[in-house]
Amino acid sequence: MPTPKSTRPASERLLDAAETLMRTIGLANTTTKAIAREAGCSEAALYKHYANKEELFVRVLMERTPNAGPLMAALAGGPGEGALEEALADIARHASLFYAEAMPMAASLFAEPALLTRHREGVREIGQGPHVVLDALEGRLRRELDAGRLRAGDPRAAAALLLGACFQRAFFLHFSGAEVVQPVEEFAPALARTLWAAIG
Template sequence: MKPARERILDAAHDLWRTVGLARTTTKEIARAAECSEAALYKYYASKEELFAAVLRERLPTLGPLIDRLAADPGADGRSVERNLTEIASQAALFYAESFPIAASLYAETRLKARHYQAMRDMGTGPHTPIEALDAYLRVERDAGRISPGADTFAAASLLLGACAQRAFAYDATVGKEPPQDVDTFAAALARTLLTGIA
């Protein structure tokens, strides 16, 4: 049997994908993980902390990728287009998996406000990928690999906004498939964005 911490992450991820974040209690997560609610709170101080752990450990990673590229954007001869394509691909996958989990928050405004405040208190939230991508694009601008007049925050918002919108518009539960696979979408998005900032 897996360690309790791993079972809790798995149970939370599975329940949130099927039932939704807002409708799932920590008691239900503990039951699905075959542990006590007290054991759950031993590892995670709150439902929001558990949510952040699920995003980090069970969904496609976005933050570490952007941080790695910002540290050395041209490593191995990588172009800006290649970097943006990889970021867009990961972002599209991340939002496709996180959107169904978090969507139920938007139905309950008080819960959403409490959840977002807890995420801010932990130093995370939906704004962090935009800020990280903005920082990466500033590194590229400073290196002369994109236009010196490029609005890096707007570019970051456009790229990640497109990836989030794809997840919203083509949520798997709706049954409508996107017109492009993730790789084709990511490459086209990177090329289009670079037309404005190259």
């Protein structure tokens, strides 16, 4: 039986409220005041639990999107943990789905330069940002390179190629529709196979 809203901890109610608003009206239109009101809390209570709206956004992305956890787990893997081409396909699948879910929430920021600047600064304050995924994949590939499982090359460039393709697929999915993108279960292994041919 679900816990009544009023008896759940304020931090969870605030995260629920942030997720609801960010998914329905977008990040640019979601204010801390609106989140607090939706959660049945004061704005001061919000700041007791979260540093800023950006922390709530990152928490929604990382805790409430189904592919974030598996993506970060795959990125944290090390040398010798199974076939690397398969691991790259797994990363590509989760990254494609993660970006597809995150993009609509964040897209509204790009229409308002002042809000985008404030968001960028807020995310930087908490040591987060989209580069975290790139850094993690670069680290994974560098560990594989150091273990002799990759040919000499640039792990950051390889990571950018894989994640850039996943991000582009998400963009095309939302901008042009599902009919213009390859299904993710075909796209991810094809992308991994192509990258592996270059670095494996």
